[in-house]
Amino acid sequence: MKKLEVSAIEEGTVIDQIASKSTFKVANILNIQRIDQVVLVGVNLSSKKLGKKGIIKIGGKILTQEEVNKIALIAPDATVNIIEGSELVRKFKVALPDSIEGIVKCFNPNCVSNHQKIQSRFHVINKNPIKIRCHYCERLMGTDDIELV
Amino acid sequence: MGIQNVMANLKNRDIVSILDFTKTEISYILDLSKKIEAKGHPDILRGKVLANLFFEPSTRTRLSFEAAMKRLGGEVIGFDELGTTSTVKGESLRDSVKIIEGYCDVIVLRHFLEGASRLTADSVDIPVINAGDGASQHPTQTFVDLYTIRNAKGSLENLSVGFLGDLKYGRTAHSLAYALAHFNAEMHFISPPSLRMPKDYLEELDLRNISYHETESIFEVSEGLDILYCTRIQKERFADPVEYEKVRGIYKLSRSVLDKLKVKDDLKILHPLPRVEEMDESLDATDYAVYFQQAHSGVPVREALLAAVLGAIQ
Numbered sequence: 001m002k003k004l005e006v007s008a009i010e011e012g013t014v015i016d017q018i019a020s021k022s023t024f025k026v027a028n029i030l031n032i033q034r035i036d037q038v039v040l041v042g043v044n045l046s047s048k049k050l051g052k053k054g055i056i057k058i059g060g061k062i063l064t065q066e067e068v069n070k071i072a073l074i075a076p077d078a079t080v081n082i083i084e085g086s087e088l089v090r091k092f093k094v095a096l097p098d099s100i101e102g103i104v105k106c107f108n109p110n111c112v113s114n115h116q117k118i119q120s121r122f123h124v125i126n127k128n129p130i131k132i133r134c135h136y137c138e139r140l141m142g143t144d145d146i147e148l149v
Numbered sequence: 150m151g152i153q154n155v156m157a158n159l160k161n162r163d164i165v166s167i168l169d170f171t172k173t174e175i176s177y178i179l180d181l182s183k184k185i186e187a188k189g190h191p192d193i194l195r196g197k198v199l200a201n202l203f204f205e206p207s208t209r210t211r212l213s214f215e216a217a218m219k220r221l222g223g224e225v226i227g228f229d230e231l232g233t234t235s236t237v238k239g240e241s242l243r244d245s246v247k248i249i250e251g252y253c254d255v256i257v258l259r260h261f262l263e264g265a266s267r268l269t270a271d272s273v274d275i276p277v278i279n280a281g282d283g284a285s286q287h288p289t290q291t292f293v294d295l296y297t298i299r300n301a302k303g304s305l306e307n308l309s310v311g312f313l314g315d316l317k318y319g320r321t322a323h324s325l326a327y328a329l330a331h332f333n334a335e336m337h338f339i340s341p342p343s344l345r346m347p348k349d350y351l352e353e354l355d356l357r358n359i360s361y362h363e364t365e366s367i368f369e370v371s372e373g374l375d376i377l378y379c380t381r382i383q384k385e386r387f388a389d390p391v392e393y394e395k396v397r398g399i400y401k402l403s404r405s406v407l408d409k410l411k412v413k414d415d416l417k418i419l420h421p422l423p424r425v426e427e428m429d430e431s432l433d434a435t436d437y438a439v440y441f442q443q444a445h446s447g448v449p450v451r452e453a454l455l456a457a458v459l460g461a462i463q
Binding site: 108112115117125134135136137 | 349356
């Protein structure tokens with residue numbers, strides 16, 4: 001039997017296949033310090049696909065669409081596993097929508113979206129590796145440029 | 150696509166970014182500019198009002214829009230000083246343009262913030278024309294540049310084009326590079342390392358499978374160029390004057406320099422003007438120089454753009 005590197009949970013969500021270096025960014029998106037149920041975080045775990053991966057298990061939590069979109073920006077290879085009664089009931093890969101609003105800050109300090117009271121808006125040009133174009137100033141941003149609102 | 154469809158697609162269109170335009174649409178605008186320059190179309194915009202909203206100073210772009218509108222029989226309102234607007238009272242750009250929308254048929258906007266034209270276009274129902282937003286784009290200047298190149302070379306296809314000077318902040322260079330991507334241009338970006346074309350603009354060219362070459366030395370590429378597009382190193386874009394002093398006057402083109410560069414006899418030199426030290430007046434009388442024709446083309450091209458977006462061409 002395969003030995004689990006991070007213990008299982010009975011109810012909740014497991015985010016797997018996170019690029020190891022992005023694990024704590026994903027943890028921040030999910031605001032895990034404010035969750036009062038079991039949270040398990042593993043980094044530098046072995047992964048055939050990624051070499052080293054991160055994993056986050058959160059008891060009693062189902063992700064919102066906005067949270068999934070944010071994770072897709074930081075960890076485009078991540079998978080989301082929904083666990084009920086210790087069984088895997090649903091598994092899906094995170095996916096970015098074609099446009100994203102209000103969750104990323106434009107990296108261009110002179111962009112109008114950083115000066116007027118408007119929601120930032122980006123068009124997704126490429127999903128993996130991530131390339132997004134600001135709707136307003138049209139500058140292209142990659143994963144390293146992304147700062148979440 | 151038939152010409153009627155192209156005309157219909159351009160009616161009520163915003164001119165915010167050159168990326169929004171297809172090759173067919175660009176060619177149609179250039180053809181229309183040629184017709185208007187040859188024959189004129191007085192009165193086709195009679196009764197129409199253009200609002201020139203210049204949140205950042207500009208003389209020639211503002212005046213060329215004003216001249217274009219008046220030559221087609223329209224009227225012009227507007228401002229060219231931030232201090233006289235409600236912005237200084239704290240009004241948002243969105244509110245300002247929604248109010249002004251009620252006074253006019255087309256808005257021409259210059260703004261110091263990048264993306265201000267897109268925000269304006271999203272906020273109003275009438276056409277919005279970007280007359281330069283920050284260091285981003287200046288699409289009407291791009292149509293002027295393309296028109297000048299096509300008139301000088303007979304075609305826009307397969308040209309070797311050198312961009313010289315400030316490619317970091319030079320919005321006209323950014324827009325022109327995007328537009329020339331439609332025409333299979335071979336592009337050479339010549340600049341000091343601190344003023345290179347930003348990497349995301351280069352990635353945009355990569356996305357379109359356009360090959361380009363970057364260098365600091367014009368000597369490396371000068372012999373093969375069909376077009377040399379010079380830009381001014383813009384002192385006003387530098388936050389640190391020391392950085393400006395490091396690069397000012399780094400390129401100085403003159404007749405004697407061109408002789409040493411062994412350029413083609415039919416090389417044409419463009420410059421969106423104003424110039425400072427980068428281009429000597431000794432070039433003005435040569436066949437290379439087309440920058441004054443370029444400046445004069447501003448009016449017929451902007452007439453064509455106004456006529457197209459206001460649906461005045463039958």
